[in-house]
Amino acid sequence: MDLTLDYFSNLALPRGYDVDLSSLAEHHRQLQQQYHPDRFAAASAAEQRVAVQIASYLNQAYAVLRSPLRRAIYLLELEGLDPLAPTNTSMPMDFLLQQMTLRESMEELADSADPQAAIDDLADELQAMHGQLQKAFAQAYAGDDFTAAEVVARKLQFIDKLQQELNDLEGRLLD
Amino acid sequence: MALLQIAEPGQSAKPHQRKLAVGIDLGTTHSLVATVRSSNAETLPNSAGEHLLPSVVRYRLDELPQVGAKALAHVVDDAPNTIMSVKRLMGRGLEDVKRLGENTPYVFESCDNGMPMLRTAAGLKSPVQVSADILRVLAQRGEASLGGELVGAVITVPAYFDDAQRQATKDAAQLAGIQVLRLLNEPTAAAVAYGLDSEQQGTIAVFDLGGGTFDISVLRMHQGVFEVLATGGDSALGGDDFDHAIASWVCAQRGIDSLDIKQQRFLLRQARAAKECLSQLAVANLSFAGWPGASCPLDIELSRAQLNELLDPVIAKTLRATKKTLRDAGLSVAEVGEVVMVGGSTRALRVQEKVGELFGKAPLTSIDPDRVVALGAARQADVLVGNQAGEEMLLLDVLPLSLGLETMGGLVEKVIDRNTPIPVARAQDFTTYQDGQTAMAIHVLQGERDLVQSCRSLSRFELRGIPPMAAGAAKIRVTFQVDADGLLEVSARELTSGVAASVQVKPSYGLSEDQIAEMIKASWSNVEEDRSARSLREQQVEADRLLEAIAAAMQADAERLLNEAEQQLVVTQMEALIAARNGDDHHAIAKQIEVLSKATDEFAARRMDDSIKKALAGQAVEDL
Numbered sequence: 124m125d126l127t128l129d130y131f132s133n134l135a136l137p138r139g140y141d142v143d144l145s146s147l148a149e150h151h152r153q154l155q156q157q158y159h160p161d162r163f164a165a166a167s168a169a170e171q172r173v174a175v176q177i178a179s180y181l182n183q184a185y186a187v188l189r190s191p192l193r194r195a196i197y198l199l200e201l202e203g204l205d206p207l208a209p210t211n212t213s214m215p216m217d218f219l220l221q222q223m224t225l226r227e228s229m230e231e232l233a234d235s236a237d238p239q240a241a242i243d244d245l246a247d248e249l250q251a252m253h254g255q256l257q258k259a260f261a262q263a264y265a266g267d268d269f270t271a272a273e274v275v276a277r278k279l280q281f282i283d284k285l286q287q288e289l290n291d292l293e294g295r296l297l298d
Numbered sequence: 299m300a301l302l303q304i305a306e307p308g309q310s311a312k313p314h315q316r317k318l319a320v321g322i323d324l325g326t327t328h329s330l331v332a333t334v335r336s337s338n339a340e341t342l343p344n345s346a347g348e349h350l351l352p353s354v355v356r357y358r359l360d361e362l363p364q365v366g367a368k369a370l371a372h373v374v375d376d377a378p379n380t381i382m383s384v385k386r387l388m389g390r391g392l393e394d395v396k397r398l399g400e401n402t403p404y405v406f407e408s409c410d411n412g413m414p415m416l417r418t419a420a421g422l423k424s425p426v427q428v429s430a431d432i433l434r435v436l437a438q439r440g441e442a443s444l445g446g447e448l449v450g451a452v453i454t455v456p457a458y459f460d461d462a463q464r465q466a467t468k469d470a471a472q473l474a475g476i477q478v479l480r481l482l483n484e485p486t487a488a489a490v491a492y493g494l495d496s497e498q499q500g501t502i503a504v505f506d507l508g509g510g511t512f513d514i515s516v517l518r519m520h521q522g523v524f525e526v527l528a529t530g531g532d533s534a535l536g537g538d539d540f541d542h543a544i545a546s547w548v549c550a551q552r553g554i555d556s557l558d559i560k561q562q563r564f565l566l567r568q569a570r571a572a573k574e575c576l577s578q579l580a581v582a583n584l585s586f587a588g589w590p591g592a593s594c595p596l597d598i599e600l601s602r603a604q605l606n607e608l609l610d611p612v613i614a615k616t617l618r619a620t621k622k623t624l625r626d627a628g629l630s631v632a633e634v635g636e637v638v639m640v641g642g643s644t645r646a647l648r649v650q651e652k653v654g655e656l657f658g659k660a661p662l663t664s665i666d667p668d669r670v671v672a673l674g675a676a677r678q679a680d681v682l683v684g685n686q687a688g689e690e691m692l693l694l695d696v697l698p699l700s701l702g703l704e705t706m707g708g709l710v711e712k713v714i715d716r717n718t719p720i721p722v723a724r725a726q727d728f729t730t731y732q733d734g735q736t737a738m739a740i741h742v743l744q745g746e747r748d749l750v751q752s753c754r755s756l757s758r759f760e761l762r763g764i765p766p767m768a769a770g771a772a773k774i775r776v777t778f779q780v781d782a783d784g785l786l787e788v789s790a791r792e793l794t795s796g797v798a799a800s801v802q803v804k805p806s807y808g809l810s811e812d813q814i815a816e817m818i819k820a821s822w823s824n825v826e827e828d829r830s831a832r833s834l835r836e837q838q839v840e841a842d843r844l845l846e847a848i849a850a851a852m853q854a855d856a857e858r859l860l861n862e863a864e865q866q867l868v869v870t871q872m873e874a875l876i877a878a879r880n881g882d883d884h885h886a887i888a889k890q891i892e893v894l895s896k897a898t899d900e901f902a903a904r905r906m907d908d909s910i911k912k913a914l915a916g917q918a919v920e921d922l
Contacts, residue, residue, distance in 0.1 A: 152523050156692055160721060160782040164450075164479050164682035175781050179723040186719075294625055 124158065124177055129201055130184035140198060140261040142188055151185040191257050192283045195264075195276045202269055206276040214277060222281055225249070229289060233296060242293050249289065253282050317449045317683040319479065320440040321487070321675025324429065324453055324467065326385040327509055329353050330669060331436040332676035333444060334685070339491065339673040342443045350668065351439075355431045356380040357418035365435045378405055379418045384432075387414060387425035388470075389463035429470035437476050450477035452679040454671050457483040457506075457513045457529040458698045460744050461756050461786045468783065479682040481783040485515035486526055486695055487674030488640040491665055493519050500635035501527075503624070505653055505661065507616060507643040509537045514620045516627040516634070522690040528717045529698050530623035535615055537570075537643035543608040544569035544600065548584060552595040561591055572600050577647055606648045613652045620656065626717055637661040640670055694719055701756075701778055701786060704741035706731060707835035708750045713778050716746065720784055725777045727793075732846075734766040738774055740790050749831055761790045763797045830884065837887035841879040844891055845872060848898055851905060859904045871897045 124133060131138040134150045156162070158177040163170050187193045199206045228245060235241040256279045263272040320342075323330045328350040332341040341349045348367070356369035357379045364372075372380045381404065392406060392414040405417040415422040433453075440448055453476075455467050464481055471478045485504035492502070499519055506513040512535040518525045545565045549557070557565065568584050575582040582605075584598045624631060637653055639661045644650065654660045665673065681691050696719050702712040703726070714724045730738065738761045745753030764772050773793040780786050791798040848868065856865050871894045878890040 152520070152692075155694060156523070156690055159692055159694075161480065161678075161682055161692060165684060175721045175779070176723070178782070179721045179779065182719045182722055183724075290625070294622065 124154075124180075126177065126180050130188055130197065133180075134184055134188065136188070138198070138201070140195065140257075140264045142194065144189065147185065147188055151181060154181050191253070192276070192279045195257075195260050195272070195279055198264060199269060199273060199276060204269060204273060206273040207280065214274070214281075218278055218281075222285075225285055229285065229292065232292065238296055242289065242296070246286070246289055249282055249286050253279065253286070256282060316685050318440070318444045318446050319449050319451065319676075319679035319683040319685070320437070320444075321452045321482075321672050321677070321679045322433065322436050322454065322476075323484070323487075323669075323672035323675060324385065324433065324436075324455075324470075325353055325508075325671075326383050326511070327353060328668070329432055329436060330672035331440050332669070332672040333440060334676050334680040339676045339680075341669050341672055342439055344439055351432070351435060353385065353432055354380060354382050355384070355428050357420035357423060359419045361420075363420065363431050365431055379420075381416060381418075381423070381428050384425050384428040388429060389460070389466035390414065390425075426466050426470045426473060429467070430473035433471055433474040433476055437474060448476070449683045450479040450679065452480050452482050452487075452675040452682065453478060454482050454484045454487050454675050456511060456531075457485050457515055458531045459483075459784075460699055460754060461701075461784070462754075464784050468785070478783075479679055481785075482675055482678055482693070483513075483515065483526070483529070483695055483698075483784075484671045485513050485529065485640065486517065486524060486693055487672075487678070488638055488665075488670045489515070489517045489519070489524055490674035490677050490691070490693065491670045492636075492638050492662060492674075493524060501629065501633055502636045502638055503620070503634045503657070504638045504640055505616070505620065505644065506531075506640035507536060507649060508641040509643065511536050512616050512619065513640075514616070514623045516623055516629060523692045523694065525694045526696045526719075527629070528623050528627035529696055530619055530626065532615060532619045535612060535619075537573075537641075537646075539612045540573055540609055540643065540646065541566045541569045543612060544573060544584075544605070547604070547608055548598055548600075551598055554595065558591075561589070564588070564590055573605065573646065576600065576602050576605050577645055602647075609646060609648045610652075613649055616649075617652060617656050620653075631657050638670075639663045640667050642668055695782075695784070696720060697722065697780055697784060699744050700746055701780070702743050702745075702753070703728070703776060704739075704743060704750050707839040709835055710743050710745070710748060710750055710753055713776070714780065720780045721782050723777060723779045725775050728774045728776060729770045730764065730767065730772045730774075731769055733769050735769070735772070736764045736766055737762045738764065738790070740776060740788065742778075742786070742788050749835075756786070757788065759788075759790075761792065761797065763795075764792045765795045765797075767794075833884040834882060834887075837884040837891070838879055841875055841887050841891055844894060845875060845879075848872060848894070851898075851901065855905055855908070856901075859908060860901060864901070868894075868898055868901065 126133075129138070134147060134154070136142060136147060136150065155178060158174055158181065160171055160174040160178055163174040166174070187197050196206055225245075225248075232238055232241045232245065256275055260272055260275040260279065263269075263275055318333075320331050320333045321339075323332075330341050330349060330351065332339055334340075343349045344351070344366075351366045352370040354366065354369040354373065356364040356372050356376060358364070363369075369380055373382060392408040407415045407417055407422060413424050413426075415424055416428070437448060437451065440451075451471065453467060453471055455464055459467070468478050468481060485506050488504050488506065489502055501516065501518050504513070504515045504517065506515075511531070513529070513531040515529040516527045518527055545562075548554075548565060548569065568586075572582040572584045580602050582600050584600055586595050586597055589595065621631075624634070634657055637657045637659065639650065639653070644653075644661075644663070644667050650661055650663065677691070678693060680686055696717045697714060698716060700712045700716045701714045702710040705711045705728070711726065713726045714722055728738070739758060740761060741750070741758045742756045743750060743753040744756050747753055761774060764774070771794075774790055775793055776788065776790045778786060778788055789798065849872070852865070852868065856868075860868070871890070875887070875890045875894050878886045881887070
């Protein structure tokens with residue numbers, strides 16, 4: 124296995140935004156079966172080290188390709204772009220306003236009459252937005268419009284972060 | 299006529315001979331060794347037919363240590379030399395042990411690396427040595443039963459064991475002359491024992507409640523692959539808490555206000571007996587016969603309904619931790635196919651009932667909860683030495699606690715999040731904070747909190763020889779590599795110069811089990827507090843940065859570019875920021891940072907003009 128190659132090549136998947144998640148899981152499993160350090164328990168120390176490196180690479184590749192956000196960023200990085208660079212911050216005003224509204228509704232969740240229902244509603248809303256952005260990214264990427272794809276990737280990151288915060292909030296409220 | 303077979307040198311003459319390997323459950327109260335024979339996993343007994351080896355070691359002058367039941371018999375009469383529950387001391391420093399405040403009869407001494415040493419009749423013994431003595435007995439039992447030298451062993455550890463505790467366990471095995479094939483998480487081992495015996499597919503939860511610890515792991519099983527999705531726990535919880543709840547109730551019923559140590563021991567023992575009895579009967583009699591006190595209280599009856607009421611608050615805590623772990627795994631209770639019970643405390647019927655209620659299905663209890671971990675470990679050992687050629691069992695485990703580095707202002711930057719599949723390698727880039735900085739201290743931490751003092755310090759090392767550069771110009775890449783045992787190795791490299799340093803994280807102490815549980819719990823309940831503490835540190839760092847920059851600029855150019863009144867204004871605002879920075883209101887600091895920045899805008903503009911003029915002047919000279 125050549126670890127200098129990209130994740131798609133090593134996991135035997137076509138490079139693109141639409142990934143067949145079951146093939147991804149299956150290929151990852153097969154490769155771990157082959158390269159996991161447990162398969163080299165009786166091998167030399169050097170071989171064991173290589174096995175640890177390969178298994179680490181596979182875990183990383185699997186995590187990146189499985190996540191819609193990380194996969195998008197990775198594809199752009201393969202094009203030599205850095206969508207999340209600190210200098211890369213311009214976002215459309217309407218999107219920023221929408222973010223502010225979403226944040227406000229998240230802050231008000233805890234005080235609502237039925238927090239769990241409110242959380243579920245917001246989670247559904249965020250998931251729908253996430254899905255739309257994934258479609259938009261796939262389209263921009265397939266059309267080689269990397270400038271548009273970068274903006275979508277940044278939007279995805281915003282939504283992803285909101286989802287994480289909502290998840291944390293839900294955990295705290297349940298406690 | 300059959301040809302004579304001649305084996306290659308080094309190759310076994312009998313190609314089908316099985317390699318001898320065992321699984322060892324090195325427990326707090328008792329330990330076991332198991333192996334696979336004729337594709338059955340079985341625990342191995344000693345010559346007296348006993349499978350469980352009490353994890354107790356007694357040291358004597360000029361004699362070999364006693365291990366197990368023989369040592370257990372001297373727990374009272376030779377307390378300082380008879381070491382119990384050494385697992386609680388593994389990977390901990392003397393300071394940690396003192397902080398535990400446990401009532402141990404042992405005499406501790408420190409040695410140079412901070413490891414606590416127990417003073418015994420046979421000299422100073424470290425927890426690693428004590429564990430090694432237990433492991434040695436188990437390995438010998440394995441060799442005696444199997445009739446040959448062991449190729450190696452899989453040794454189990456609690457899933458929430460941190461790097462230091464894992465490393466200490468591995469050290470103990472090496473000390474005992476055992477080749478460690480793998481350190482395996484206890485819930486994962488239990489899943490293997492159940493999964494292979496019943497050919498389970500799908501998602502399972504392993505609910506592991508021991509005497510003093512609680513582990514919960516969620517795994518997905520598919521075609522022989524056991525993939526841990528999330529692990530969690532709460533080690534301040536266990537069967538001991540049940541006994542205490544019962545004892546407190548008895549005291550309340552009988553109007554007992556205070557207990558001496560002997561009475562406490564007595565009552566806890568009776569409470570445990572009653573609890574165990576109620577797994578069979580509806581009512582248990584708690585007898586005071588033999589009470590070590592002046593007036594003997596009347597015996598008391600404990601009904602199962604009363605017991606349930608006493609156990610429920612403790613069980614509720616395990617259920618909360620279970621729900622959290624399911625959230626981490628991204629699963630709902632309905633998506634869990636089977637629930638497996640591990641640990642002696644899951645024998646309590648109320649635990650089985652409540653866990654069944656949460657998951658909407660009866661938990662699996664078909665394998666002895668005391669033995670299931672060792673049986674799973676034996677399975678994996680068998681696979682690792684290559685006895686299972688063709689079979690494809692593979693265990694993919696996760697990191698139980700996040701790993702990170704200290705950054706400016708005493709904050710922890712997480713490098714690898716908990717529940718990340720291992721092995722894992724992760725690199726993070728850092729930069730220098732001051733102009734001309736030539737060294738960087740790398741401080742590795744484990745835990746979920748934002749502040750350094752709330753996490754466990756694993757290791758410190760220094761990267762030296764960084765070429766002097768402007769602040770922020772150097773690029774230091776710190777790489778974390780966690781192997782399949784969950785052990786960490788850290789290296790650091792300055793990318794522009796190639797200067798490198800690395801360290802195998804091998805601290806002299808580790809996190810206490812309680813601390814880990816505490817940390818995970820605290821990271822939830824203290825989010826608010828952390829957030830404001832974090833904001834304060836961030837603003838303080840920002841203030842220091844600004845103050846240093848302005849001080850340097852003032853020293854260089856104030857005389858030339860500012861009049862006296864202007865200089866005075868800047869100094870006043872700097873003093874105001876210093877005052878705010880030393881307070882604890884991050885809003886005030888942020889506000890004063892803004893004021894000072896505004897006050898020095900004009901100064902900055904003049905310096906900019908000045909340097910452009912200088913640059914242009916230089917160019918002009920060259921052009922001439």
